[in-house]
Amino acid sequence: MEWSIAETGIRYTAKLSDSEGTMNLSGFTADGQESIHGEISITRDSQANRLLVEIDGSAHIAHVAKVGDDWWIHLDGRIHVVTGHEPGSSSDSSGEGGLNAPMPGTILEVHVKEGQRVREGQTLLVMEAMKMEHRIQAPKAGEVVRLNFSEGDRVDMGATLVELGD
Numbered sequence: 001m002e003w004s005i006a007e008t009g010i011r012y013t014a015k016l017s018d019s020e021g022t023m024n025l026s027g028f029t030a031d032g033q034e035s036i037h038g039e040i041s042i043t044r045d046s047q048a049n050r051l052l053v054e055i056d057g058s059a060h061i062a063h064v065a066k067v068g069d070d071w072w073i074h075l076d077g078r079i080h081v082v083t084g085h086e087p088g089s090s091s092d093s094s095g096e097g098g099l100n101a102p103m104p105g106t107i108l109e110v111h112v113k114e115g116q117r118v119r120e121g122q123t124l125l126v127m128e129a130m131k132m133e134h135r136i137q138a139p140k141a142g143e144v145v146r147l148n149f150s151e152g153d154r155v156d157m158g159a160t161l162v163e164l165g166d
Contacts (some may be wrong), residue, residue, distance in 0.1 A: 006081050016157065018104040023130055044131060084134075099136050099162045101155045105129030110151055112162070116144045124162050127155065142166050 002011040015027030025040040038056040045052050051062045053075065063074040073080045109126040112118060118138045125136050125147075146163040149155055 002084075004083050016103045018129075023103075042130075099124065099139070099160070099164070101127065101157055101159045101161055102134055103129045103157045105134070105155060107149045107151055107153045107155060107161075108133065110147065110149075112144050112147070114144050114147055118142060118144060118164070125149075127161075136161055138164060140164070 002013050004011055010031050013029045014025055016023045017026050018024075021043060023042045025037060025042075028035045028037045039054075040056075041054045042062075043052045043054075044050075045061070049064055051064060053060045053062050060075060065072045069083060071082045071084070073082060105127045106129075107125060108128050110124075111126075112122075112124050118124065118141065120138055120141050122138045123135045124138055124144070127134050127136065142164040143166070144162060145165040148160055148162070155161065
């Protein structure tokens, strides 16, 4: 999944790994260019709408709220408005032929069947990762050639969830 912050227009992609409930940043790109980052881990706090963020060994608390399609993140006295761009959203080049899991998670809902025709932007399935729902959408109109997972299945980041044909 790609993300953008406020109105910058820059698309960010974070490669995350899950280790016993803690998400660790293992890679980061900005508009397709690999970026340097420190060690960052994120853990859900016991209080609602809070995350524990560790950046290069320094602990921080982030307050998060979802408003529409945006996440408002309050961290270190600053507010960051972050928008997630699901596969199939404008200027997204991923998903040609196959749709991959944006991070490790569990398939919650499957909305299509093999052989079904779908339209661009149609939600194909919903997966949960870090207690957030991610809608996997068709990047183009076509036919569902293959569904590789069912409801309740655990998936790894990058796993091909759905294969689309013309």
